[in-house]
Amino acid sequence: MLKYTFDWSIVTSGKYFEWLVSGLKVTLELSVVGIVCAFILGLLIAVLKMSHYRPVRWIATAYLEFFRNTPLLVQIFFWYFGSYKVLPAAVNEWLNSTNFEFAAAAIALTIYTSAFIAEDIRSGILSIPKEQMEAARSAGFSYLRSMQYIILPQAVRITIPPLVNQFLNLAKNSSLAMSIGVMELTYQARQVESYTFKGFEAFTAATVVYLGLSVVITALMDLYNKKVLNPQRA
Amino acid sequence: MIKFEGVHKWFKKLHVLNGIDLHVKQGEVVVVCGPSGSGKSTLIRTINQLEPIEEGTLVVDGMDLRSKKTDLNKLRAEVGFVFQQFNLYPHLSVIDNITLAPIKIRKTSKKEAQEQAMELLERVGLAVKRDAYPTQLSGGQQQRVAIARALAMKPRIMLFDEPTSALDPEMIGEVLAVMQDLASTGMTMVCVTHEMGFAREVSDRVVFMDHGVILEEAQPEEFFRNPQHDRAKQFLKQLLSPMH
Numbered sequence: 001m002l003k004y005t006f007d008w009s010i011v012t013s014g015k016y017f018e019w020l021v022s023g024l025k026v027t028l029e030l031s032v033v034g035i036v037c038a039f040i041l042g043l044l045i046a047v048l049k050m051s052h053y054r055p056v057r058w059i060a061t062a063y064l065e066f067f068r069n070t071p072l073l074v075q076i077f078f079w080y081f082g083s084y085k086v087l088p089a090a091v092n093e094w095l096n097s098t099n100f101e102f103a104a105a106a107i108a109l110t111i112y113t114s115a116f117i118a119e120d121i122r123s124g125i126l127s128i129p130k131e132q133m134e135a136a137r138s139a140g141f142s143y144l145r146s147m148q149y150i151i152l153p154q155a156v157r158i159t160i161p162p163l164v165n166q167f168l169n170l171a172k173n174s175s176l177a178m179s180i181g182v183m184e185l186t187y188q189a190r191q192v193e194s195y196t197f198k199g200f201e202a203f204t205a206a207t208v209v210y211l212g213l214s215v216v217i218t219a220l221m222d223l224y225n226k227k228v229l230n231p232q233r234a
Numbered sequence: 235m236i237k238f239e240g241v242h243k244w245f246k247k248l249h250v251l252n253g254i255d256l257h258v259k260q261g262e263v264v265v266v267c268g269p270s271g272s273g274k275s276t277l278i279r280t281i282n283q284l285e286p287i288e289e290g291t292l293v294v295d296g297m298d299l300r301s302k303k304t305d306l307n308k309l310r311a312e313v314g315f316v317f318q319q320f321n322l323y324p325h326l327s328v329i330d331n332i333t334l335a336p337i338k339i340r341k342t343s344k345k346e347a348q349e350q351a352m353e354l355l356e357r358v359g360l361a362v363k364r365d366a367y368p369t370q371l372s373g374g375q376q377q378r379v380a381i382a383r384a385l386a387m388k389p390r391i392m393l394f395d396e397p398t399s400a401l402d403p404e405m406i407g408e409v410l411a412v413m414q415d416l417a418s419t420g421m422t423m424v425c426v427t428h429e430m431g432f433a434r435e436v437s438d439r440v441v442f443m444d445h446g447v448i449l450e451e452a453q454p455e456e457f458f459r460n461p462q463h464d465r466a467k468q469f470l471k472q473l474l475s476p477m478h
Binding site: 131132134135136137138139140141142145149150153154157 | 282284307308310311312313314315317319321322323324325334335338339383384387
């Protein structure tokens with residue numbers, strides 16, 4: 001028979017509850033920073049990958065293949081344990097004075113996810129009829145301005161569903177940051193478990209919070225799509 | 235205003251423009267016609283360099299299009315282009331379609347650009363559609379917005395690439411009326427079209443092309459009454475009575 005006694009109070013109040021809340025804060029910070037930066041970087045890489053200049057395309061392709069095809073955990077370790085060995089002393093000094101664990105995790109998450117986002121946006125761009133680019137160029141817009149004002153706004157609309165997936169992946173993948181000591185939600189749940197041996201409660205709480213976070217991201221994107229991007233359909 | 239001299243262009247091995255000489259003067263309305271595949275669309279698309287040329291000289295509004303010093307974006311801002319398929323920006327409302335380029339390229343203030351856009355919309359009879367989106371408009375309405383969008387840049391030349399070919403018959407008239415109105419203001423216009431009524435009444439000159447060559451250039455009356463070239467005779471006969 002089951003000998004385990006559930007004690008949900010540890011995750012709903014008191015010290016351990018506060019640990020989980022502080023973990024959630026860090027997870028939120030990581031997710032927001034990651035989503036914003038990964039989106040911007042992804043846009044940039046998508047445009048570079050479609051450049052007329054072959055070397056630029058090569059660089060973008062190398063970036064995509066490299067970061068899409070290596071494990072995120074390895075990338076996190078690389079930024080955290082590897083990068084400082086080759087950085088100038090002054091940079092390292094500055095990094096140590098900041099929250100380096102957080103920075104390394106944010107950089108890894110951003111770069112890793114931007115590669116996927118770039119591919120999604122690129123397929124969105126390719127789905128826009130080439131006549132739109134012709135119309136923009138005919139009006140006197142440069143290639144980049146045409147992208148900015150005419151092609152990308154349309155491509156991003158089409159890309160929303162796959163983008164939501166990437167944003168959700170990023171939020172969930174932020175749990176890997178615990179491996180370098182970032183005190184985010186999973187790290188804190190693990191701490192609670194170590195102190196209380198209440199692993200079921202601790203990780204159930206973490207699971208519920210991640211689920212809630214995902215639902216919120218999805219709902220926000222849905223709202224953005226309906227209210228901002230497609231006002232004519234509202 | 236527009237001067238072609240010995241212009242050649244190839245698509246891979248296909249010789250689409252084969253030694254074009256054409257001179258369009260300021261304020262002139264020139265209609266280019268010819269059977270499909272004759273190179274007439276390519277010809278008009280070279281004028282704003284949507285299609286680059288491989289040989290010859292092409293000077294538009296004083297700018298040599300083959301010179302490295304020519305800023306193509308600047309040239310295109312001076313040349314309005316109207317497409318067969320309208321190509322409005324579907325994510326923008328009618329008014330935003332018209333004001334985007336004046337605001338971003340000409341650096342016109344938003345207020346001024348909107349006032350100008352409303353004047354243009356009045357002119358093409360679509361002021362009530364200012365906040366509509368392109369998908370909510372008929373083909374004829376979209377094309378009139380597209381013309382207003384091109385005019386908003388205050389171009390010195392207007393190019394029309396089969397502007398009525400994608401329209402239902404009852405909508406052709408409304409677009410041609412806008413073009414006729416524009417011609418009466420002294421705009422330099424080059425139109426690729428099969429609308430022979432428009433060619434006859436509005437144009438100053440008709441250019442007939444086939445296989446990348448200009449076969450005939452004449453005043454409209456003369457062209458319709460007494461075409462010189464056999465291909466032109468055949469083309470007109472088919473156009474006027476397609477059943478035979």
